Amino acid sequence: MKLLANPFGIHEQALPLRNQRLELISSNIANADTPHFKARDLDFKKVLSGVNPSPMASTHHRHFGTGEVESPNAILFRIPYNTSVDGNTVEMDVEQAKYGEAASQYQATLQFLENRISGIRKSLRGD
Amino acid sequence: MLKNIFEIAGTALNAQTIRMNTTASNLANASSVSPTEEEAFRAKRPIFRALVEQADLNQGFDTLGGVKVKEVVDSTEPVRKVLDPGNPEANEDGYVFLSNVNEVTEMIEMVAASRSFQNNVEVVTTARQLMMRTLEIAKA
Numbered sequence A: 001m002k003l004l005a006n007p008f009g010i011h012e013q014a015l016p017l018r019n020q021r022l023e024l025i026s027s028n029i030a031n032a033d034t035p036h037f038k039a040r041d042l043d044f045k046k047v048l049s050g051v052n053p054s055p056m057a058s059t060h061h062r063h064f065g066t067g068e069v070e071s072p073n074a075i076l077f078r079i080p081y082n083t084s085v086d087g088n089t090v091e092m093d094v095e096q097a098k099y100g101e102a103a104s105q106y107q108a109t110l111q112f113l114e115n116r117i118s119g120i121r122k123s124l125r126g127d
Numbered sequence B: 001m002l003k004n005i006f007e008i009a010g011t012a013l014n015a016q017t018i019r020m021n022t023t024a025s026n027l028a029n030a031s032s033v034s035p036t037e038e039e040a041f042r043a044k045r046p047i048f049r050a051l052v053e054q055a056d057l058n059q060g061f062d063t064l065g066g067v068k069v070k071e072v073v074d075s076t077e078p079v080r081k082v083l084d085p086g087n088p089e090a091n092e093d094g095y096v097f098l099s100n101v102n103e104v105t106e107m108i109e110m111v112a113a114s115r116s117f118q119n120n121v122e123v124v125t126t127a128r129q130l131m132m133r134t135l136e137i138a139k140a
Helices: A011-030 A044-049 A092-125 B002-028 B054-058 B103-139
Strands: A040-042 A075-077 B044-050 B067-074 B081-083 B095-098
Touching: A011 A040, A011 A044, A011 A092, A011 B002, A011 B103, A092 B103, B002 B044, B002 B067, B002 B103
Parallel strands: none
Antiparallel strands: A040 A075, B044 B067, B081 B095
């Protein structure tokens, strides 16, 4: 039975990631007034594909490093549009927009899962 | 889990409440007087810190990513010294020491705390809706 081998496809893995992104953004909003806090976000595409782009290699001993920080979970710091005096990079309007975006993406993934479930149900019932 | 979002937003609601409390205390004591400079009321400020270290998990916080009030510090602004010989609190030279509370700053703090609180309530509301939809997934 191919139908029930992988019933939910990619969406099964996508849902926890969507959730993790929501968590990160809610953490940004929670720390909107924390001095020196740096806002973070998840590179969804990178995590889901499971591929980290290869960092620039230093092939000579006099090469400088690129300063790229290896982030295994693809959690990246957000680049703020404006600077703030206390070193906080949370911009509330940006975070609110991203939170709304992430919430609707979560709902989209849920909808895909619901469609799969109702599809399987329909085929099992056979009516 | 979506549960973590509730906890993260919960720590923020708690921190903003403490901030609102200190503001209320500052405003209430804005016109307190005392006979010495040391005893004069000084405005209180909460210091926020992000919950990022594993050590925070042992201090009653279940999830990393939230915020906590590290400490409440006294404002270092100078206190005002006013000549008021009729005041029963006046020292031998006739001076009383007022608090260093700046009412305008406190009002701003209050509005900022209130807005941050509202933002986090909104986060909880959205997370709750998503959770309810997730629970209903099997009804499809």
